[in-house]
Amino acid sequence: MDRYGSDVLAHDPHHQPPRVIPTVEADYGLVVECAASGFCGSVVRIEKDIEGRTVELEDRRGVRRVFVMEIGGFLIDGQQVTLTVPANLPTAPARTASGSVIGTEGARRAQVARASRIWVEGLHDAELVERVWGADLRADGIVVEPLHGADDLVGALAEFEPGPTRKVGVLLDHMVPNSKETQIATAAMARFSPDVHVIGHPFVDIWQAVKPASVGIQAWPVIPPGQPWKAGIIRELGWQEDERMAWKRILSQVSSYTDLEPSLLGRVEELIDFVTVATEG
Numbered sequence: 001m002d003r004y005g006s007d008v009l010a011h012d013p014h015h016q017p018p019r020v021i022p023t024v025e026a027d028y029g030l031v032v033e034c035a036a037s038g039f040c041g042s043v044v045r046i047e048k049d050i051e052g053r054t055v056e057l058e059d060r061r062g063v064r065r066v067f068v069m070e071i072g073g074f075l076i077d078g079q080q081v082t083l084t085v086p087a088n089l090p091t092a093p094a095r096t097a098s099g100s101v102i103g104t105e106g107a108r109r110a111q112v113a114r115a116s117r118i119w120v121e122g123l124h125d126a127e128l129v130e131r132v133w134g135a136d137l138r139a140d141g142i143v144v145e146p147l148h149g150a151d152d153l154v155g156a157l158a159e160f161e162p163g164p165t166r167k168v169g170v171l172l173d174h175m176v177p178n179s180k181e182t183q184i185a186t187a188a189m190a191r192f193s194p195d196v197h198v199i200g201h202p203f204v205d206i207w208q209a210v211k212p213a214s215v216g217i218q219a220w221p222v223i224p225p226g227q228p229w230k231a232g233i234i235r236e237l238g239w240q241e242d243e244r245m246a247w248k249r250i251l252s253q254v255s256s257y258t259d260l261e262p263s264l265l266g267r268v269e270e271l272i273d274f275v276t277v278a279t280e281g
Helices: 123-140 153-160 180-192 229-237 243-252 262-279
Strands: 023-025 031-034 040-049 052-058 064-068 074-076 079-084 117-120 143-146 168-172 196-200
Touching: 040 064, 052 243, 064 243, 117 123, 117 153, 117 262, 123 143, 123 243, 123 262, 153 168, 153 180, 168 180, 168 262, 180 196, 196 262, 229 243
Parallel strands: 023 079, 117 143, 117 168, 168 196
Antiparallel strands: 031 040, 031 074, 040 052, 052 064, 074 079
16 A cells, blocks of 8 residues: 555646547538538538638528638537548539530540640639539640730730640630720730630629529629729628638539520630630641
8 A cells, every 4th residue: 555645746637638530521411510600501512622622511591601621620519520521422424514415435534735725814714614614625635824914915925926736715804895805805816816816705803704693692793993893792792701712602603504604605615616626636
């Protein structure tokens, strides 16, 4: 018998083993809560983007939001968990997002990138084109690149040096009569045609090319000239997020060409035809 008792220093009450956060497969219909925002909903979609895997949740009112699948980023019945991609995640549909039929042999394999390019104004434009036409473009070896602004389109084309086997299709925002974009397009076509084809859509920004119903709104708000358009849209719709997350919300609602306005569909298809025919043979 130890008359003095056990060693009081043998156990350090301040040292605790690291807590293990359980992982849970994000099966469709699973109800979870975002630990950071408190948004609670069921899993309706899992995607992969530049930030990694994201999960889209839909609450009981039909509101949808997208969250990055961070470690310990969610709660189930109050317990912190890490969501993972289900082992039985559905495979690709029988059609591509653009509506192209995938044959019985499967989708065509991606080709080595060809010299011709499709240029769009910004990153959001490129992401939307990739979302809907990505499979078709990879199969044809056509790369979509953002210009990050079209003001120096003529200079960018001069540096690229278009030619019969290096054609460029350009998609510009808000190309309406007498607009700056129309003047830019006219100058580019005058110098580089027929190896460059510039067309545009009528929308102020590519956000507006997504059908309002697909985003869960009745119509895109009208923002007065002179005000930042995207910031105005976020304010008018009452979204509590920055432009980056607002775009992720919009893009997450696009699953196929049916979510886009027809006036954008025709223009993108026209550019794909232009650069594809130019690179045949």
